[in-house]
Amino acid sequence: MPKEWPEGTTYLRAPSYSKKLTKDKLNTLLLSKAVLSPKEPILQTRGPYANVKIAVISNASHPAHGQHGLYATQHLPPDSFILPYLGFVHDQTELDETSDYDLSLDRELGIGVDASKMGNEARFMNDYRGISTGPNAEFRDVLVDVGFGIVEKRMGVFVLSTGKSGKRAKGIGRGEEILINYGKGFWAERKSVTE
Template sequence: MSSKRPPQSTRRPPRWPAHLEYLEQPRYHASVSSHVRELLSPTLTRHTMSAQTHLQKAPVAIQLISDPSHPARGQYGLFATKKIPPRTLLIDYIGEVHCDDRPESDYDLSLYRTPDHVSVGVDAQFCGNEARFINDYRSVKIKPNALFQERRTESGELRMSVWSGSEPIKKGEELLVSYGKSWWRAREQKS
């Protein structure tokens, strides 16, 4: 198993925090076996990992949240830079793909469960892309305007992606998803 990392981008988006590593492609942690890697990207080899297709520039921007009533005030959110039609692929959730347990991370999404019950996640706590700034809709809106959904890229790699919901998203509107009840239960148990 190769520990070679995909090339990092030198083009960080505006307002990208200096303490976070920006990635354009997923990073595979050593906990991801070659068997699991083959399930996630059956057409990819270690030599073609960096040659994957990219989404076009996502119509999103990272912005500091200043609204005093927002639960994430003083933190960042992800906002639409143009009107987005319903059911539009916006951006892949990029981070470190892993098979180890990460209960302390607030940026870890479930990606896949193998037939032999190995859980695969994508963790963007220390490295990732703009998608890591998507906030939960609770206490902000009545319902989410975006959602997480798996997809296979043109090269066959399984990714967790962000899509707009059933309604258009206005320019300047914050993208909001549902983190899910289990995410919130885990946070309640920590406190």
């Protein structure tokens, strides 16, 4: 278990699939390696992740002061894979409207991954707003080798690319907080709840 892991939250090394997901929906997430192009990148990954650490935020000006954040334990170069976002994989029938940890895995099919009650270190990433001028990491679709000729579609966290101007050429430095963009929809939803 990673240090600072919260009691009562299940640590996952692989996604936890809802028993209510139909076979058709599962088949969009679990694919045979044989049907993929040999050029398709396939990752092998298993937590706990040594490249990150969970830490309590002690900076009083941080929007999440007293809560947790996710920090790099080593230099993470631009475009590099950090870790997958794991949680409870579900469809719209099991959507928890109150969760701040639900991420879309397949918008067309209404499949999401919710890390509110179970997940991995990725659930501790904070939004960049109020901390930095922009995110230093982003979500991207990834394929992970799960053995037996099967790959699994997951959401991965990557360091942002250098960009056209090369501004982000340094990547994420050791000890830096890994920050993402939660998206306008997340903040619009929170605003409507507080009004």
